[in-house]
Amino acid sequence: MTSDGNLWRASSVEGLATTPLAEDLRADLVVIGAGFTGAACALEAAKQGASVVLLEANTIAHGGSGRNVGLVNAGLWLPPDEVLAQMGEADGARLVEALGQGPQMVFDRVAEHGIACEATRNGTLHLAHSPKGFAELQDRFRQGNRHGAPLQLLDAEETARRTGSAAFHGALLDPRAGTVQPLAYCTGLARAAQGLGARVHENSPVTAIAHGDGLWTVTANGHNVRAPKLLLATNAYHEGIAGAFAPQFVVVNYSQFATAPLPEAARAKVLPGAEGCWDTALVMSSIRLDAAGRLIVGGMGNAEGLGRAVHAGWARRKLRALYPDLGDLPFEHQWRGKIAMTRDHIPKVVNFGPSAYAVFGYSGRGISPGTVFGTAAAQALLRDDPAAFPLPVMKGYKEHLRGLHEAYYEFGATLTHATMRPR
Template sequence: MGAVPNSILWRDSSTERVAAPPLSRDLEVELLVVGGGFTGSAAALEAAGRGARVCVLEAEIVGHGGSGRNVGLVNAGLWLPPDAVIDALGEAAGRRLNDALGRGPGEVFAIIAREGIGCEATRNGTLHLAHSPQGLKDLEDRHRQGNRHGAPLRLLDAAETRRRTGTDAFHGALLDPRAGTIQPLDYCRGLARAAIGKGAIVCERSPVTALRREGEIWHAEANGHTVRARNLLIATNAYQAGIESPFKAAYTRVSYCQFATRPLPEDVRSTILPGGEGCWDTATVMSSVRTDKAGRLIVGGMGSLEDPGRGFHEGWARRKLGKLFPDLADIPFDHGWSGRIAMTADHIPKIVAFAPNAYASFGYSGRGISPGTVFGTAAAAALLDDAPDALPIAPVERYSERFPRAKAAYYEFGATLVHGLSAH
């Protein structure tokens, strides 16, 4: 069928527009945000809504990084089950984070409604799919934990899973009705557009080339101009570039690729995920499947399309589609793209208070939409009010990762190996 075109579906289907010209003058603001993804745009919206003067400096375009390459699942909580979060953070801190992120989808969909963001918002839940009998046991444990912590999760049997997905490839599923799907780039652009409407200054094509603190004021250089701010939020996650001082995020880079078909025929669309749920499975090398408003089927999995393993990932996606939905085995993929995930060793996001009046938020480990929105909103409030207790997780002064490059290479090699072996 030939190679899949290098094309990000979300850019081609986007309807939200942002007027964000490059920085062309010096500015003085209360809050400077570096990075125009979910976290940075949510922070700008919160700050501007409070009447604060805020500037976002984005090196490329709003949503250029992981936010505009996301699967688009608005999940509640973290990839970790809630008990694991409590084990890592302690009872009080773990419950605080679990509760904040459990409310995350509600906050996302409330913002979408309030600001009139056109992003194909569908709140019919997400399905965590059991790819094996052992995967079903894992879901049964997550179901018990979630319900014990107040989450309205439902465990579905194989028949109900087949009815909801249109495939008999899974042994069951865990339904989270709090969650849903969106067009992620449109959501990010909608956040930025809404922030601008409240007075925020958002500048695309404005890479920060120097960042320093003089007295109590932060100075950022971009496009030959200076932005001065009392408060600073670095929200670049896995896409920080050009600046390594006074802060560089520490994380393991994991890549995730996606492939989108052309819109399916109407009779086929009505049988595959007819409720519009977004899905991911329990496999160690995870994969995802969802549809968009136009009826495209989008299959995703770990791996980069910018590295030598691209051909293995493309071949795997074709076989995966045929295994799940045999009647679609020959339908072409019209879009193929990948993005970078910032994964921390314990799979828990970090807020680093690396200097006075400065935070860096990163490490959502593949769950950027709800945590990014929650963390960005809270970080803006905490900085402007000098109230770190408003954060969903206690900030730390420093954070480091052991062997991040080696671990990144290991994950990419593992995904390539698994995807290559799936052909045999």
Template sequence: MKSKGNLWRVSTTVSQVAQPLPEDKSVDLVVIGGGFTGNSAALEAARRGASVAVLEARTVGHGGSGRNVGLVNAGLWIPPQEVIGIMGNAAGHKLMAALAEGPSRVWRIIEDAGIDCEATRNGTLHLAHSAAGVRNLQERHRQGAAMGWPVECLDAKETARRTGSLAFYGSLFDPRAGTIQPLSYARGLAAAAHEAGARLHDQTKVTRIRQLGDKWIIEANGFTVRARALLLATNAYFDGIEMGFRPEFVAVSYFQFATAPMPARLRESILPGGEGCWDTAVVMSSFRIDEAGRMIVGAVGDLDGPGRPIHAAWARRALSRVYPQLADLPFEHDWCGRIAMTADHIPKIVALGPNAYASFGYSGRGISPGTVFGTQAAIALLEADESVLPVAPVRTHRERLVRAKEVYYESGAVLTHALRPALF
């Protein structure tokens, strides 16, 4: 069966509100990138009465925001004590507190703006794929409980009841979290920002950024935007701008396959609570269902590269092993996107100059962190108060051996999917 491509683009019900930049503009804040971070910043700034222009090279949600798994998680990929060990006690606790509140902020925006994005606030399950995975989750639970988080360790029996599968050894349940249709959320943020007064411009490729006095001068589509403040929010989809700066990160690909909708009799027993799931394996995998009952299987790997047949075969084996009753259900959609990883897995804010930031490096946790970082960046830029940022801005950020690491991640995913049993 020929793939129908990215499921989120087919199933979204939220219309585009952007159009190409038609003329020169002068605004309080210019945002480059129309994803979770950029649109959250635009929404916050517009609600505060600022004039805002969002410039998106392709379409709103074209990048990782429209290719996301759709898990609204609290915290980061690494456990809290590791974050604190890297950042220090005060800075680590500040970031963890901001991200612990991240899902609530996402749910509040969705409700306040009336965004139709299949929001399912039923929690997530971090699944143990082995006995070692159980120990990993027990330690994460200990650390999370010490932070005051309402997480709960579930045994294999309860995990089987919630997932409808006997493949897992246990799980860690986070009731704060949930799932959304990510492209609809990105577009919904844009629509809410537009309604608040922001102007969003897609098919508007920024070619040059420079500083002139107290203004930032942005050149795009043959026009010029002058702004008092600037936010670069392209994350893993930065494709080159003449500005003397390039965000440094390791680009890691993540793919997804979506089945045809499950028959009603099976849907009742497979993830009946609608939790989103991911596992403890080194080469991480995920699965969830959408509103129509499609099972969506994801993992690290690039479908646009030579490893595509191996990743596709793994997805079929994985689905068959975890849910044998779905073994013959065809995959109708497949797509992949890029994640911006940093060496320490901590998101970065780089100060580009007066009243200018670049925010990137969510390491696979784009929805909640992107919303939090975008919102707080807008406040910091408008009020000239960097203390409201989740992390302290730095002047520079460097990543070593970027290309070698990118090859390593993809090669590891290909080898794992080719040689190991299909495990989530």
């Protein structure tokens, strides 16, 4: 197994030249965090002619954006009826519609800016891991179609043909969706923003934020960036910043294991349409291919923590259960990322000061929502129009019992992976 761990970092062909912040700057907008949300915001603001400074504590897409499964899904984890039930008819419908168009926004940016991110728009498959799971998919199918989504319900035979595995009881195909190499996609957004004039500074951790005289002062590397507009887009990788609003969420770990490239005979049978997949199990798992034909198996849990051996053993058993002929294919890459989950699984936008927003809590759906919300953030800030966001803006948000919930999720994933036979 390679020492770099993260396949996406090893295989990305996108790049941009940056330097750490080394001088004081003045701009129209300062963005903290160069993941999907921050990079999309910087790109949209630069397209509108604003001067932008994008600050990243580590490297572009260092956090969840560069550790993502790479599924460009439409909508949230929640089925649309539940979104409307929680948010109300008008607000819920607006969010469902906006995120339903999210994959189109992603693939439009890929095409417009020539982002080399292995973009494949052949849909995604939500796989039924059990008869109960298939019943859930039937309900999601009815709800999605009622709200205008062109979903297709597949039986077990068609699912087996598309996945190359007989382990599933059916699937829900969303043709709007697809896959990308997520780190490359995020890097491409930042590269495009830079090409339009945005200042992008990696290795520039923000240590303090203050507001006075109509300006935000953001301190990084001992230098100050001053701007009237501010976006905090750190999500699950938020680090301590003096004077700043601290987003609250539950951290959920997700780990992935990538095999060596499949033999040619297997590539013709395993996900021949290259759809990205995840299943209906409570402790969710995912499968997908990359452009080189590596099979990537993912699951909840921290494969870099105390349960590393348990999660690694589960990944091997999962591979053997799904594809017995490939069960001994070596894993060449292993990595994990952190998900910012909110208790209702709906993203949050908090207005924490004059012309300042924090966006967080995609609950595992980062690519399309991050692109949608980042773009909306630029519009909301530059136009002084919070209605540009696809949901109501909040003045504050608290996530209660975070530590307890984080321990619950990790313990549940570890126990499941230790005791349950993968299907």
